[in-house]
Amino acid sequence: MGDHQAAAAGDGGAAMEEPIPPPPPTDPETMARWYQLEALERAVRGNTLAFLETGAGKTLIAVMLLRAYAHRVRRPESRRFAVFLVPTVVLVGQQASVVQAHTDLRVKQFYGEMGVDFWDDATWRSAVEDGEVLVMTPQILLDNLRHSFFRLPEIALLIFDECHHTKGNSAYACIFKEFYHPQLNSRVSDPLPRIFGMSASLIYSNGLDPHKYSKNI
Template identity: 45%
Template sequence: MDASTAGDGDTNTLKRPCKTSPPEGETDKYKRQKRECQDFSPRRYQLDVYEVATRHNTIAMLDTGAGKTMIAVMLIKHFGKINKANNDRKLIIFLAPTVQLVTQQCEVIKSYTDFEVEHYHGAKGVDQWKAHSWQQQLLKYQVMVMTPQVLLDALRQAFLILDMVSLMIFDECHHATGNHPYTRIMKEFYHGSEHKPNVFGMTASPIIRKGVSSDLDCKNQLSELENILDSKIHSVVDREEIELCVPSAKEVNRYYEPRTVSFDDLSEELEILCSKYDGLIIQLHNRSTNQYKDADEITKESRKRLSNSLAKICYCLEDAGLLCASEATKICIERGQRKG
């Protein structure tokens, strides 16, 4: 495995000879090791993603072990060079969701660039820092690697502003959903910012929420991720080179005869039945509006749950047959009983 696969997963080969803190000054051996790290040769697909990401905000969807971090390193060098050429002291911020990843990715960036790099997380006590402490860090470092909560807190207290950032990298960016700090950073500060930084996201699996049961669900989640990160997902079309570099499961296609039984009548009956239940929900709502303050909310949630259940059952019926549709029905009933 060469340097191009660094930074993905627990097997990070970049930790081997690329030391970042030589004893008593920078020895010739250390200089040589660091130079070897910096002279890595990117693969063709890495260059493809890199070139796209220099033009517009991008989410790189690549397999674990395919070298996403090295693409990020190339972008750090690119935007760092632009900052230097413009005599601009703008920051580059690398976000990772765990302390372990923050520490690991910081070492990778130190090994492969000449920038001043430091990492930040709650265990270092940064949540107690005041403006003066942050100002010292801003003057000293060009690349900051941190957990998203650290950045979110610093932005909320105005110790940092996105106007001073040229590039923001989101490692494992699929976490940008719900109320995650990734999401809060983008919604509270990025989307309303006049001078937006460039954005680069990295993920092996952009869909993490449970309950994905159709192509539409997948597309909706992908679209939501793109909207939150103001980016476009980019995946490598020609996978030949990736398959040579990254161990992956072998796909086997098994074909079967198309079904001869039509379930259209059954689907229609399900829709009629659900329509009746929907009508009953509305009747109950009309009777209880004056009795319960949250009647509107309960009715809305119940109708939504009924509609979603029908869509999932019909999808299974159409694509996987009667047995799978039956199991999907059982699951929907169990979930409904748990929620009450």
């Protein structure tokens, strides 16, 4: 014991203290309610739309799903990432913060004020190189797909916040009409992203049968 103490102090100064590692992210499943866990189970199995009232914890389901997909975005043999789409710039920061608080995934934020409209392919590739979850507004993803900066097979999980905006010629709707559905109906075997949509509102369409909500989206 004495020899060990002498060796520790024998370099002419106090021993360096190792930095304390940050605490692990809180596991959201420990605070999830039964209906959130049920929605998670369904989302892991297939494309899912979650309609829950405001304050019911839709984002928590999305975070749990991101954790479940972590191994898919970390496969060294295939570079893929998750994309979390939100309709406003304010929500970009809010949802990115929630994901960072409850996962150890590397989160990147993108919005128009960053000048992304003027980025070329090389700039985008550099910006997302080490990102595992990309939080952005839908127009940014749509523009990237149109310019072939991103391809759908690169996206393992695609989350649509406030998915009731998926109608008409909205950016949400165009992502499906121009890219997702054509590839789904083609013979190309490239993987498509898992889709998770969430909203507190039903789709605004007069006379729409409630049983056709998911088909409408």
